[in-house]
Amino acid sequence: MKFGKIAASFAAMSLIAAPVAAQASNSAAPAVERVSAQSASEENLEGENGILIALLAAAAVIAGIIIIADDDDPTSP
Helix, strand or coil: CHHHHHHHHHHHHHHHHHHHHHHHHHHCCCCCCCCCCCCCCCCCCCCCCHHHHHHHHHHHHHHHHHHHHCCCCCCCC
């Protein structure tokens, strides 16, 4: 009984101490700043597929409405 309480308290303390230990190990590393790389050419990829995606979404919505509304079979025999 006493061993179970000791094991539970040890597990709780390890759960509390783990994030603190991980943060302490990260703070010992030297500070490094990220720098973005310069590119020679820029690509204009944004906005080219917007109309196509909108048309496909509209077609999917219309197809779903047609499939749902096309249920003309009677439910009773």
